[in-house]
Amino acid sequence: MNALRVTGGRVLRPDGRVTESDVTIDRDAGTIAAVGDETVSGERADDADADLPSTADETLDADGGLVIPGLVNAHTHVAMTLLRGYADDKPLDPWLREDIWPAEAELTPNDIEAGAELGVLEMIRSGTTAFADMYFAMDRVADVVDRAGVRARLGHGVVTVGKDDADARADVEESLAVAKELDGAADGRIRTAFMPHSLTTVGEAFLREGVAEAREADIPIHLHANETTDEVDPIVDERGERPIAYAEELGALGADDFFAHGVHLDGSEIDRLADAGTAVVHCPASNMKLASGMAPVQRLRDAGVTVALGTDGAASNNDLDVFDEMRDAAMLGKLAADDASAVPAAAVVEMATAGGADALGLPGGRIEPGAAADLAVVDLDAPHLTPVHDPVSHLAYAARGSDVRHTVCDGEVLMRDREVLTLDADAVRERAAAAANDLVDRVGE
Numbered sequence: 001m002n003a004l005r006v007t008g009g010r011v012l013r014p015d016g017r018v019t020e021s022d023v024t025i026d027r028d029a030g031t032i033a034a035v036g037d038e039t040v041s042g043e044r045a046d047d048a049d050a051d052l053p054s055t056a057d058e059t060l061d062a063d064g065g066l067v068i069p070g071l072v073n074a075h076t077h078v079a080m081t082l083l084r085g086y087a088d089d090k091p092l093d094p095w096l097r098e099d100i101w102p103a104e105a106e107l108t109p110n111d112i113e114a115g116a117e118l119g120v121l122e123m124i125r126s127g128t129t130a131f132a133d134m135y136f137a138m139d140r141v142a143d144v145v146d147r148a149g150v151r152a153r154l155g156h157g158v159v160t161v162g163k164d165d166a167d168a169r170a171d172v173e174e175s176l177a178v179a180k181e182l183d184g185a186a187d188g189r190i191r192t193a194f195m196p197h198s199l200t201t202v203g204e205a206f207l208r209e210g211v212a213e214a215r216e217a218d219i220p221i222h223l224h225a226n227e228t229t230d231e232v233d234p235i236v237d238e239r240g241e242r243p244i245a246y247a248e249e250l251g252a253l254g255a256d257d258f259f260a261h262g263v264h265l266d267g268s269e270i271d272r273l274a275d276a277g278t279a280v281v282h283c284p285a286s287n288m289k290l291a292s293g294m295a296p297v298q299r300l301r302d303a304g305v306t307v308a309l310g311t312d313g314a315a316s317n318n319d320l321d322v323f324d325e326m327r328d329a330a331m332l333g334k335l336a337a338d339d340a341s342a343v344p345a346a347a348v349v350e351m352a353t354a355g356g357a358d359a360l361g362l363p364g365g366r367i368e369p370g371a372a373a374d375l376a377v378v379d380l381d382a383p384h385l386t387p388v389h390d391p392v393s394h395l396a397y398a399a400r401g402s403d404v405r406h407t408v409c410d411g412e413v414l415m416r417d418r419e420v421l422t423l424d425a426d427a428v429r430e431r432a433a434a435a436a437n438d439l440v441d442r443v444g445e
């Protein structure tokens with residue numbers, strides 16, 4: 001075994017326990033071989049049968065740190081890092097129409113690659129090892145994912161409103177083609193989905209066609225659902241049914257599907273999501289910034305819906321730090337439920353790890369023998385994390401992305417002692433800043 005050993009730290013286990021354990025990683029397999037003396041076969045490492053090397057080929061020092069599953073950013077538009085801080089303080093609809101869509105119309109594949117590099121760099125530096133991305137030029141995003149060493153579920157976002165029939169159909173076809181072509185790329189670290197932007201920005205006939213073809217090809221579906229009342233009301237007015245009922249009728253409510261936002265859901269929709277096994281990706285910072293509303297996170301969890309966390313694009317957040325998202329989700333979840341015991345620390349940590357991996361259908365999210373070796377080491381030796389009464393509380397309420405010391409995905413070290421090894425951080429920042437400035441100049445012309 002080519003072994004990587006994470007030594008001297010405390011480890012957050014799937015059941016919420018924190019143990020002082022070394023984590024042994026089989027780099028060839030990309031999996032966790034042992035946590036402490038627990039191995040895949042359930043044997044103790046010091047038994048003669050256990051196949052664990054006594055020395056590691058590489059070690060990562062986790063002394064004073066907490067080893068956690070790599071965080072999962074289950075909904076973003078990663079290249080929107082180029083539009084970080086470009087237009088703020090507006091509601092969703094005018095913000096999209098007046099600022100974001102005109103800028104996106106000028107984006108080139110090179111811009112998208114530059115923005116994706118910047119976003120992935122930011123995510124690795126804040127302990128995120130997997131993300132879901134809905135955008136354009138996805139071959140370029142896939143190339144970045146491949147080089148950077150992270151995992152992703154990628155899809156081309158479809159919008160048909162305002163397009164003629166041929167253009168609209170071409171957009172649907174591109175999303176399906178991208179999903180088929182890129183699935184399994186980057187040694188299997190890339191999976192895909194059919195990604196209609198939402199139930200209001202894609203026409204019914206195109207939704208029906210696209211969903212049917214995705215189902216036939218066993219491709220999951222990701223879309224924005226019930227984000228604002230502006231998006232829910234037209235569906236109710238025109239169809240006499242709620243959006244989630246419409247999604248179900250379209251065949252778009254499956255166990256492998258995951259919907260972003262889920263802010264304005266009624267009880268019947270929560271029941272439908274739970275019955276179907278469709279996951280919801282909660283994006284608290286985006287929902288607050290765009291004043292979209294408060295998602296019923298505790299009610300979703302009580303109903304048994306898998307809830308993940310997403311940053312949404314950097315233009316509505318304005319960063320891609322899932323630690324911020326955990327804190328925001330806990331805080332907003334309490335306000336939404338009018339109950340300080342709602343959405344506790346352990347819940348948001350689960351949403352950012354196992355919940356995210358489950359929502360995206362990607363490996364990872366748990367530190368246990370046999371699981372994918374996707375993890376981060378959070379430095380607890382910091383004033384804002386002292387004392388450590390409860391490490392899980394710190395993850396939810398006090399830690400930041402900049403506290404992450406090492407990041408590992410698929411058994412490979414992506415960041416060691418805060419130095420990202422798979423991307424040239426300075427070059428990525430310079431390229432993205434230049435691309436963003438050029439883009440804004442073109443939009444202004």
Ligand SMILES: [Zn+2]
Nearest residue numbers: 224260312313
């Ligand atoms: Zn979004």
